[in-house]
Amino acid sequence: MSKKLPVLLNPYIKTRFPYNKLKICRRCNNFTVLGESECPVCRKFALQNVENRAASILQRSMWRSWLIVLLIMTVGLVMSESTMQTILFAAGSLLLLALLWTTQRRSTPALLLSQLEKLFQKEAYTLFAGLVNDREMAIQVFHSGDKPLAFEMLREIGALVHTDQLRVEQILLLQSFVLRKDMDLMLDPLLMNHFNPDLVEYIGEIAKIRRDLIKENTFRYVMLHEAQILRMEHGESILVSVTGAAVRMKRYISLYPYLIMRYARKLPKDRFLRLYRIIQNSPSSSSSSLYEEVMGIYNEKYKWDEDFQLKSKEH
Ligand SMILES: [Zn+2]
Structure with missing residues (x-):
């Protein structure tokens, strides 16, 4: 049996949902769970949390509805023939805007989740390719000799990718370390x-x-x-x-x-x-x-x- 390495492992930071650590690059659209801001593919500091990406797509579609209401309002105001009509139309439009604002505010969390699902569905292949790329990077780190870092990288990927291959790789690395009680x-x-x-x-x-x-x-x-x-x-x-x-x-x-x-x-x-x-x-x-x-x-x-x-x- 080969000699076990004494190592220091960084604690694993748990998140509420596994995708909380998933990031997407604003430049090249690469998905990754490794790295905070620098994209491992294009090397630009353009990583963005997937939730933020979903939120900005959602915000854009919300702005669109606002613009449509405002457009209708303007056309109606221009075309109204009497002061009474103008007042009634303005009041109606303001009511509509208030209603839109309240509904959007109330349904934002649910809409955000469905937007996130849409994003994952639409980008399924890119997401898969990104995680495959993450694993390859971890294997490269392993070959360069930094076993603890390679393990930590595989552990991050393992939170999203549940394959036996990834589990075996993590176990083999763990088995090459001296395990201690205080390790995460x-x-x-x-x-x-x-x-x-x-x-x-x-x-x-x-x-x-x-x-x-x-x-x-x-x-x-x-x-x-x-x-x-x-x-x-x-x-x-x-x-x-x-x-x-x-x-x-x-x-x-x-x-x-x-x-x-x-x-x-x-x-x-x-x-x-x-x-x-x-x-x-x-x-x-x-x-x-x-x-x-x-x-x-x-x-x-x-x-x-x-x-x-x-x-x-x-x-
Ligand atoms: Zn990139």
Whole structure:
């Protein structure tokens, strides 16, 4: 196995919607998720947020409606034959303008969203090409040797492009780093449907350093591919670590009792102690087979262990 690199990764900045970081170039129309203002294709400082682009298209169409109303107003005023007609026409037009103004104001958020959808539909191919170009840039950075930056770039693209190829590339890079607890790591977005040993190894590491990232999707993945994982060199210890993460919450213990039963015996003492305490404190579990298994292991291995007698705070 090659030596792992100690690296510093910039934290991942989450946005409300994945497209919030997507930018479009005012000069060459290139889409990108990399870069703040400089377009990676034409090198002009002309990047604009896609939402701003949609807003300016919308504003233009709103101005058009205003112009039409103003035009009608002018023609009507010029053609009116008496003062009364002029007053009535002016009042009517002002009412219309007020109505237009209120409707436009009220419906702007919805209109903006539909404008954004239209933009994505109309520019689907350019958008796709832009993101392909982003990925190529990340691969170039990787070949130039800056692995952490390459990873950060792939992570940004991965927020919008959900392909297994991109996930595998991110996992391989992560697996070449020394992972630490304080890093901004993620797991759910990297899960795939099929069995992938690199992903499994990564899950094993996460289960050791960031148990909180192991959630339902990961448990399901691991159970689905359990037989294949067991055939891996450290497969069993990965499954034990994942089980150690499952005993973190009572909910997971009741959701995945069979996974826990299969690996409870191999859990490190602190994880088994936690499982033992949770099982002991839930009266409904006393008739279950998991309860019997846990009590069996307790009687066999920990009956005389002092830590099991103390009622210390759960961790
Ligand atoms: Zn450009």
